[in-house]
Amino acid sequence: MGIEIEPEWQPATKLNVVGGALDFTSVEPIPDGVTRDRIEEICYTIRELYGEYVDEFVAETDLSRREAQTWVLRTLAHQGTDRLSYEAVGLYIWAIGRATEGDPLSRTIVTDYYERAERKIERAEATLKRAGPPPYPDDVYDDPAVLWVDAPVADRLRERRQPEETYSDVIKRLLDGTTAGLSLAELIETYRSERGSDYVAVETVYPEWDHEFRLVVGVDEPGATPAAVERATALRVGDEPRAFTVDETTEPTHADAHLVGFADTADLSVPVEDGVETVRRALAGVERTLPELVDDLRSAGGTALAVADEPAGAGANLHPVFPESAPADALAHLERLALDDRTLSVGRVSPVDAEKYRGSDHETTLLWAGDGGDLGRRPLPDDPAERRELFPARVLATST
Structure with a gap:
């Protein structure tokens, strides 16, 4: 499958598009339209943004270089840039320091590196959270996070703390009072x-x-x-x-x-x-879960929702289906779908009427169909993981 990389795209977007088009069942997994040298060039541009972070992780923690690369590239996205997908991270690790020999790392391998890094970081956080006396952060907060401040700042926060307030409460109160x-x-x-x-x-x-x-x-x-x-x-x-x-x-x-x-x-x-x-x-309407999206579509008069089997740019091409004429602005502001453990960008929304959809359904996957249409009823699964797996693999590969 060939791809086109637009010059104005950011490096992370370019790498996500390439990663989404990889075909590991082929002798040459790299898609047509992009060379290995071009991929290496994109990866070295990304290295300028994140390479220092990775080096510090490797030097100061017990994460291996590949664990550090995966953690940084999956977690630390610069403002205004896309997070890298697992496939894109696999391309990065493959290109940096390996002279693009062999094949890129698969999603399965990269996921394993990420999970190993996550376990090490969780153990380190657990050690730190329990370094003081109880009550421990896990007993006080719903989603505790480690926050470092200078000792004099900690003293000032302690002085401003009211009875029964946690440090989180103090910081939130002070921030709310200073926001103009x-x-x-x-x-x-x-x-x-x-x-x-x-x-x-x-x-x-x-x-x-x-x-x-x-x-x-x-x-x-x-x-x-x-x-x-x-x-x-x-x-x-x-x-x-x-x-x-x-x-x-x-x-x-x-x-x-x-x-x-x-x-x-x-x-x-x-x-x-x-x-x-x-x-x-x-x-x-910018970011929705799949059940929320179906509710929105049903409220707008839609009877079904499908997704193209091939990605649109760096995301999904959704087809909301309507009984007759499809409104051009249906789901116009949708940009992201929250799917279980990842986020899927929406590259295009293409509303269609039922008759037109039946002529192109061989190129799409039906995600949901309600009672009001003539495509046969297809309810959404209750399990979030099952809902995620409704999406074609090529489309899901663009998620972050």
């Missing part, structure tokens, strides 16, 4: 009143755009940021604060990848209330 946040509606109104803005939108073209907002704001003339926006360290949509940046422009161009929070231009009119609600709904 604006709601999206407040930011829009501030720009309208102080800068005469006629367009405010959230960019969604970037990976994990929902973690950090990139706002496009139309102004008469770019200049000083409004004081309220300058002071704000987070932007709220609902109750959750998010980091954000603002790009002021005199000629904002509406794009399909924009979630418009407000518009009052010659070509577009979106009231603030409607725009904020649109952003809120989009955030709610």
Whole structure:
């Protein structure tokens, strides 16, 4: 199977796409369209980002180099980049230091390295958590994590601790008290009143755009940021604060990848209330479990859900099926599926009507079908692992 690697993709995305197309049943597992030298070049670019971390793990812990490589590449993703899949990690280990001889490491081998690293780290954490007197962290917190601070900072936290508070409670209380946040509606109104803005939108073209907002704001003339926006360290949509940046422009161009929070231009009119609600709904639909996705689809009038047998870019190509005409915006904001022990990116959503789907069903796998359609009833399994295994192996290989 051939692949195409887009130049603008990040190195991690490129390696995930190659990893998802590996075929270990073939004499040459590397897919057409990419050379071993190209893979090695991508891997050495990734090494520039993570190589230091790996070297420190090997020098300072009892993890082997392969265990350290697997742990770092699976766990420590730079902001705005994709996590590497197990197959991509196998390509990395194979390419770095082996001159791309032999075949890449399989998912099974890489998973074994990861599990061995995980066990060593868990034992180290357990030792550290029980180094002091009880009660132990596991008895106090639902999901305890080790946090290192300078001794003077620990003393100050101890002084600020109230009766019955844990250190987690203290830190959360102090952080909540220092967050200077604006709601999206407040930011829009501030720009309208102080800068005469006629367009405010959230960019969604970037990976994990929902973690950090990139706002496009139309102004008469770019200049000083409004004081309220300058002071704000987070932007709220609902109750959750998010980091954000603002790009002021005199000629904002509406794009399909924009979630418009407000518009009052010659070509577009979106009231603030409607725009904020649109952003809120989009955030709610970015990452879903498979049962949640089926509920969303059923609410929109869909009768079935299928996935293409081949990946779309670095993720799945989903086909929501509707009885008659399929709405073009069905599941429009879906970007990730949470599947049991991994996350599957959604590369494309292709709504189809039932008749068109029947003509292409030989290229897809049916995940769910309800009672209302004519494809035969297919309920989702109750077991998360069984739901995960519904996906074709090539598609599942792109998950992280």
